[in-house]
Amino acid sequence: xxxxxxxxxxxxxxxxxxxxxxxxxxxxxxxxxxxxxxxxxxxxxxxxxxxxxxxxxxxxxxxxxxxxxxxxxxxxxxxxxxxxxxxxxxxxxxxxxxxxxxxxxxxxxxxxxxxxxxxxxxxxxxxxxxxxxxxxxxxxxxxxxxxxxxxxxxxxxxxxxxxxxxxxxxxxxxxxxxxxxxxxxxxxxxxxxxxxxxxxxxxxxxxxxxxxxxxxxxxxxxxxxxxxxxxxxxxxxxxxxxxxxx
Amino acid sequence: xxxxxxxxxxxxxxxxxxxxxxxxxxxxxxxxxxxxxxxxxxxxxxxxxxxxxxxxxxxxxxxxxxxxxxxxxxxxxxxxxxxxxxxxxxxxxxxxxxxxxxxxxxxxxxxxxxxxxxxxxxxxxxxxxxxxxxxxxxxxxxxxxxxxxxxxxxxxxxxxxxxxxxxxxxxxxxxxxxxxxxxxxxxxxxxxxxxxxxxxxxxxxxxxxxxxxxxxxxxxxxxxxxxxxxxxxxxxxxxxxxxxxxxxxxxxxxxxxxxxxxxxxxxxxxxxxxxxxxxxxxxxxxxxxxxxxxxxxxxxxxxxxxxxxxxxxxxxxxxxxxxxxxxxxxxxxxxxxxxxxxxxxxxxxxxxxxxxxxxxxxxxxxxxxxxxxxxxxxxxxxxxxxxxxxxxxxxxxxxxxxxxxxxxxxxxxxxxxxxxxxxxxxxxxxxxxxxxxxxxxxxxxxxxxxxxxxxxxxxxxxxx
Numbered sequence: 001x002x003x004x005x006x007x008x009x010x011x012x013x014x015x016x017x018x019x020x021x022x023x024x025x026x027x028x029x030x031x032x033x034x035x036x037x038x039x040x041x042x043x044x045x046x047x048x049x050x051x052x053x054x055x056x057x058x059x060x061x062x063x064x065x066x067x068x069x070x071x072x073x074x075x076x077x078x079x080x081x082x083x084x085x086x087x088x089x090x091x092x093x094x095x096x097x098x099x100x101x102x103x104x105x106x107x108x109x110x111x112x113x114x115x116x117x118x119x120x121x122x123x124x125x126x127x128x129x130x131x132x133x134x135x136x137x138x139x140x141x142x143x144x145x146x147x148x149x150x151x152x153x154x155x156x157x158x159x160x161x162x163x164x165x166x167x168x169x170x171x172x173x174x175x176x177x178x179x180x181x182x183x184x185x186x187x188x189x190x191x192x193x194x195x196x197x198x199x200x201x202x203x204x205x206x207x208x209x210x211x212x213x214x215x216x217x218x219x220x221x222x223x224x225x226x227x228x229x230x231x232x233x234x235x236x237x238x239x240x241x242x243x244x245x246x
Numbered sequence: 247x248x249x250x251x252x253x254x255x256x257x258x259x260x261x262x263x264x265x266x267x268x269x270x271x272x273x274x275x276x277x278x279x280x281x282x283x284x285x286x287x288x289x290x291x292x293x294x295x296x297x298x299x300x301x302x303x304x305x306x307x308x309x310x311x312x313x314x315x316x317x318x319x320x321x322x323x324x325x326x327x328x329x330x331x332x333x334x335x336x337x338x339x340x341x342x343x344x345x346x347x348x349x350x351x352x353x354x355x356x357x358x359x360x361x362x363x364x365x366x367x368x369x370x371x372x373x374x375x376x377x378x379x380x381x382x383x384x385x386x387x388x389x390x391x392x393x394x395x396x397x398x399x400x401x402x403x404x405x406x407x408x409x410x411x412x413x414x415x416x417x418x419x420x421x422x423x424x425x426x427x428x429x430x431x432x433x434x435x436x437x438x439x440x441x442x443x444x445x446x447x448x449x450x451x452x453x454x455x456x457x458x459x460x461x462x463x464x465x466x467x468x469x470x471x472x473x474x475x476x477x478x479x480x481x482x483x484x485x486x487x488x489x490x491x492x493x494x495x496x497x498x499x500x501x502x503x504x505x506x507x508x509x510x511x512x513x514x515x516x517x518x519x520x521x522x523x524x525x526x527x528x529x530x531x532x533x534x535x536x537x538x539x540x541x542x543x544x545x546x547x548x549x550x551x552x553x554x555x556x557x558x559x560x561x562x563x564x565x566x567x568x569x570x571x572x573x574x575x576x577x578x579x580x581x582x583x584x585x586x587x588x589x590x591x592x593x594x595x596x597x598x599x600x601x602x603x604x605x606x607x608x609x610x611x612x613x614x615x616x617x618x619x620x621x622x623x624x625x626x627x628x629x630x631x632x633x634x635x636x637x638x639x640x641x642x643x644x645x646x647x648x649x650x651x652x653x654x655x656x657x658x659x660x661x662x663x664x665x666x667x668x669x670x671x672x673x674x675x676x677x678x679x680x681x682x683x684x685x686x687x688x689x690x691x692x693x694x695x696x697x698x699x700x701x702x703x704x705x706x707x708x709x710x
Contacts, residue, residue, distance in 0.1 A: 037301070043344070
């Protein structure tokens with residue numbers, strides 16, 4: 001991994017991943033909305049060892065802006081080898097279940113826009129017959145729960161999308177990695193119950209970087225314990241699960 | 247993950263560990279608990295803001311009530327100077343970016359939540375080190391400025407604040423202001439040692455120091471009287487950049503201890519591996535540390551170092567941060583936590599100093615770790631800076647209720663009579679009167695406070 005594009009560079013997990021990539025002298029192209037925040041990240045990553053940091057300001061939830069991103073990447077950052085999608089949004093759970101507007105917006109950000117931009121980059125990497133795509137979904141996508149099923153369905157949808165994409169890009173030699181973190185201490189999860197016990201973003205980032213390095217496993221649960229927790233949760237019969245206040 | 251418009255975290259209510267989302271929980275446990283390092287006092291906070299970007303801070307300040315906020319770093323202050331009971335904290339650990347570095351001058355600009363550990367990890371490989379460092383690297387730049395921390399090189403480098411060229415400060419009344427020796431210089435002097443009360447530091451320009459590598463040429467020398475310690479200290483101050491001593495708290499007036507001194511090693515080609523030790527996973531039962539185990543530890547520590555060779559080459563981490571290798575060592579003191587007593591006593595009042603040692607030894611309370619250092623004569627960098635010429639000594643005492651507080655008050659008496667001072671960063675209980683003795687000109691500081699910022703400590707010692 002020498003040149004990585006981070007979609008959603010100002011997110012909590014992306015911040016830590018970028019630092020670790022910078023330390024190992026990986027070149028970076030950061031995409032996020034706020035030009036000021038991108039400038040802060042760029043300065044930080046340059047001091048921490050990234051030989052080159054490019055930034056591109058775009059609203060990733062707006063599909064019309066996606067072409068501009070790919071174009072910029074191909075022009076200014078041509079031989080990129082890794083694309084990490086790290087953005088997402090999680091609303092107040094009550095709001096997303098009761099307000100259609102919030103629900104649609106959340107699906108738009110977490111699923112529709114993500115699938116759209118990954119399709120663009122997938123086509124580019126498929127053409128080149130090389131590269132790696134990784135996207136951060138969530139363990140919340142493994143099973144619908146009453147407390148968080150809107151976010152969960154978007155992330156679950158994205159996981160399925162990645163699964164198909166992986167199979168499609170396999171013949172071209174392009175890897176696709178699904179990253180499923182458990183709850184992590186980031187701005188997105190502030191205010192949730194038990195937030196103090198959530199995973200440390202540095203640890204999650206370490207797992208992600210290691211996986212990007214090796215190109216495997218295809219599906220990463222991080223912290224690792226979530227692989228076992230979700231296996232157990234998926235095995236609970238629906239007749240019982242629907243009664244659980246999860 | 248917040249790069250979409252909908253996930254915007256700008257509104258303070260989204261930034262806070264807000265109570266509204268945690269429905270179904272009983273009142274009083276709505277926010278996560280935040281403790282200081284001593285885990286005493288145990289207070290509740292209302293909201294804990296965790297801005298990830300400096301552009302979010304003005305909104306938090308703007309929405310706050312008078313006297314409701316306090317910036318918080320990594321919580322290594324021992325007492326209540328980093329707490330704001332019943333009110334809100336602005337936790338700054340996510341403001342942890344380095345904004346620029348000038349390789350020719352060694353000046354780094356970084357956000358206030360950058361930790362010393364992070365700075366060392368980034369800049370030591372480039373040949374730069376912290377100009378001044380306390381005994382732990384798990385402090386933030388903002389916290390180091392707010393407490394104007396000192397280290398083993400106080401006699402030649404002064405305090406951390408002396409190496410701060412410029413800061414940008416979020417104020418609730420004036421917006422973002424820049425403070426340096428040219429501009430708002432008094433606000434800079436107020437912020438250095440200002441216990442976070444002047445506003446939220448956005449970033450600071452720090453002067454790093456050139457070093458050859460991670461190694462320290464260290465020496466340890468056993469001493470058995472206070473006079474020997476003073477001789478050693480005087481003799482070492484010109485030749486050694488770093489000096490500090492450890493004392494056996496049970497030895498009393500005899501002041502038995504080990505004197506440590508060192509310099510950065512030039513041209514040491516040894517391969518360096520940073521140490522990372524275990525973590526104390528939970529609070530130990532409070533009986534683990536009792537007068538016998540502490541006495542045994544003290545005796546063993548002395549015997550070990552008195553017998554060991556005197557000169558050695560040691561990594562910076564073992565030299566500066568011996569306790570950092572045991573994460574959360576503070577849990578050793580059990581549920582009730584512990585208190586630290588760090589004072590400075592003028593050298594002309596050696597008898598008072600001996601009285602202090604004697605009282606601690608006779609009390610049988612014992613202190614796991616007693617650290618002794620002769621401060622230099624550098625003028626204070628901040629209005630409320632603690633270091634001043636004299637001997638500074640710190641004791642740890644397990645919290646055992648009223649008797650502990652009473653006993654520490656009796657130590658305070660000695661400090662007060664000698665014209666000494668107590669270190670606010672370590673304090674959870676000094677009286678307003680002793681604060682007045684320690685910082686006679688504290689009222690000059692008051693106009694520089696941010697009207698929306700306050701702390702448990704400040705309310706306690708000033709009654710405001």
